[in-house]
Amino acid sequence: MKKTKINNLTSIQSVFFGLLLLLGLLQPNIAVAQDANQLFTTFSPALVQIKSINIESGQKSSIGTGFFISKDGDLVTNYHVISSYVQSPAQYKLEYVDNQERTNSVTVIAVDVINDLALLSSNSKSDVFFNLSEQVPKKGADLFALGNPHDLGMIVVPGTYNGVQVKNFYQRVHFTGSINPGMSGGPTVDQGGNVVGINVATAGNQIGFLVPVERLWSLVNKHKTTDVSLKTSDELAPQKAPDLIASIREQLVTNQTALYQELLQNSWPSSTLGGAQVPKEMSKFMPCWGDSNQDKEKKQYNQATSNCRLDESIYISDSLRTGFAQIGFNWIESDKLNEMQLSHLYMLNVNGRYGRNNAGNEDVTNFHCNESIVNNVAGDVVKGMTCIRAYRKYQGLFDVRFHSLLLKKDNQTLIGKYFLQGVTKKTADAFYIKLMENVQWK
C-alpha cells in the first residue's frame, strides 16, 4: 500500500523535474520545498518523539526523535537518546509521543553504542513506516532530515549527501544541512522516502552527521530473531529483557580490538623530533599536531612537541565517553641548564597531566600506578610509568596512561605519553610493545 504511494510520488517528481529542465528554469528550491512538504505529510505518522522519563520526578530527562521501521511497531532512535534508561532501568522509563499526541510505552530490544543506534519495540501497530534504503546515495543527492529539534515540533530539513567521512574510524555520513539537538534519532531520507541515515550529530554551520543506514541494517538483521521471540511473548518481555550492559561491553571490546588492530597492524611512519625518532600519523583517523617554543623570549631550553589524537569517541552515558586515544611526544634540549636543572624540567614535564578525563566517579576506579626503568627495543634506557583504571560496569576494559622518558643523553630528553580509553589488557600490552619499538634515540 505504502510502496505504491512512494512510487506515485517518484513518478510525479520526475515529471516535474523534467518539466523544469525543459523550461530551463531550474529552481531546485521550489522542487525541494514540494518534495519536503509531500514527504513530511506522508511520513509524519511514522515519526515520534522519544522521551526518557525519570520515574522519581516524573519529568523527562532526555528527548529525541524516533521512527517506525515496521508495521509491528519497531522503532529506531539514537542510543544516546535512551542511554539513561539503559544505564539505570530502575530510575527511568521510555515512552514515545506520536503525531496525534498519543503516548505509548516502549522497550529496548537492542543497542549499538559504537554507531549510536537503538532498536525499540512498542505494542502499537503503525500503518505508515519507513523503508530502509538498500543503496548508497550519490554525492550531492538531495536528502531530508526529519526530527523534532529542541522540542519545537516535527520539522523537515533539506540538505545534501556528501559521502561518508573518510578521516574517521567510525563511519559517519556528512550531511550538509542543520541537525539540531532533539532531532537525534530521526531519519534522513532520500527523495523516495527511504532512510539513508540516522541523525546523530552536528559540527555547526550546516555540517551534520548521520549514521549510515547499513549500520542499522546490521543491527536489525542481528536482532530479527530476538525481535520475533519478544513479539510472541509480550507479557514475559520484562523478564526476558536482553542484558544490554553485557551487550554494550561486548561491543566495546570488539570495537577496541578492531580499532587497535588497524592502528597497530601497519608499521608506523616515523619522523624525527629533535634528537629522537617518534612515530607520526599512525592512521588517517589519528591526525597529529605539532608545536615548539622557538619564538619564546628568554628561553632556557628548546622544546618541540607532537601530539596525535583520535578525536572520535563512543558515548556511553552523560558521565562516560570512551574510545579516545591520544599519543604525544615532547623533545627538550638545552645547553643553558645544567643536568640537575634539566632533570627537574623533565620531571615537571613528564608528570604533567595528559589526556582528558571522560569518566565520572561512579564509572571507574582510581588509577593504579607503577614505574620502572626499562629498555626499549633499541636498547635505550627509558623511565616508564603506567597508570591504569578499570571500568566498573564493563569488566575487562581499562583506561591506560603511560608516560615515559628517554634517558642517558646529557642535555636532551624525549618524553612520550599516551592515554588509551576503554581498552583491554591485551590491547594495552600490544600498544606498549609497539611504542617501545618506535620511540628511540636517533
Place this chain on the structure above:
Amino acid sequence: MEVIIELISRNNKVQSLHKLSGDTITIGRAYDNDLVLQEEHTSPYHVEIIQSESGGLLLIDQDSINGIRDRKNKKLDSQVSLNSGDVVTIGKHLIRVILPNHPVENAKRLNIFEDITRHLNQWYLALFSAFLFFISMLIKSYFTSVTEIIWSKQFATALLVTIALMLVPLLISLSARVFKKEVKFFTAIVFSFAMFVAWQCTTAVGQVILFNWGNTGLVVLGADVIEFVLMVTFFWGCFYLASNMNLKRISIVSSLLVISIASLFHFSAQDNGKVQLYPMHYAVVLPSGMLVSRPISTAEYIESTDELFDSALKEAEKRNKDADEQQ
C-alpha cells in the same frame, strides 16, 4: 635548732634557699624577721617556727591577716605541726620547711647530652649551622630552577626561610626559660638547623631511590620509618633543650607526639571513597648519572603491569559490591 627554708615555685622549682638557726625562727615582711618575705599579702610578723616538745616542728600563726594556708591555699589552723619537707603558703609564697637531716637523692651522673649541648653552645657553631642551611636552600633552588636565575631573588628567599626557621630555636629557648631549664640558645640553633639540613639530605637520598626504583611498597615503608625517626629525634631534642623531663620521659613524650600528629594527619587526609579522576602518581627524574638500577625488558615490564590490572579489577569489584549492598 637549724631549719632550711626553700621558697619554691608552683611547679616545685626552688627559687631561693635559706638556712636559718635559733630557738624560734620568725617569718614576715618586717625587716627584723629571720626570713624577710617582701610580698604584700604577707603580714609584718606572719609566722614563727619553733621546735615542739616531741622534737617536731611547729608553725605558729602570729595573728596574720591571711594566716597559714596549705599548698592549695586552703586555710589551716593557727598552729600547724610540720614534718620535714612539708609545704605551706605564707601570703603568696610557697615555702618548704626542711630539717638538716632530710634525706637527699643520689647525684645524677652527667649525661653525654649535657656535654654535647655545652660544647655546641657557641655562637660560631650556630652561625655555621644556619649558614649551612642557607647554602642548602640556595643549592636546592638553583637545581630546581628552569628559568633564568635571578640571584638576588634566590638569596633573599633562602635568607627569609632561614630567618623564619630561627623561630624554632627561639621557641626552644623561651620554653627553657619558662621551665627553668638552662637556656642554651646557640645549641638550640645548631640543633634546629642540623635537623633541617638532615631532613634535606634524607629527602635528596630519597629522590635518588625514587628515581631508580619508583614508589614501590618497600620504598614507601622505608621513607615512613626514616621520617618517623627524624621527627622523633627532632622533638626529642626540642624537649631535651626546653624542659627538665628525664630522658625516658622525653623519649615517650616525643614518640607519642609524633604518633599522634601522624595519626591526626592520617585521619584528616582520609578520603570519602570517591574516585580520584586523575592519577596521583608523581615520578622523580634525576640526571642519568644517578641511575644505578638495572633496566628491565619490555616483556618484564608488561609482566609487572599485570598486577596493576589485577588490583584495578579488584577495586572495581569491591566498589560494585559496595554499591549493590547500599541499594
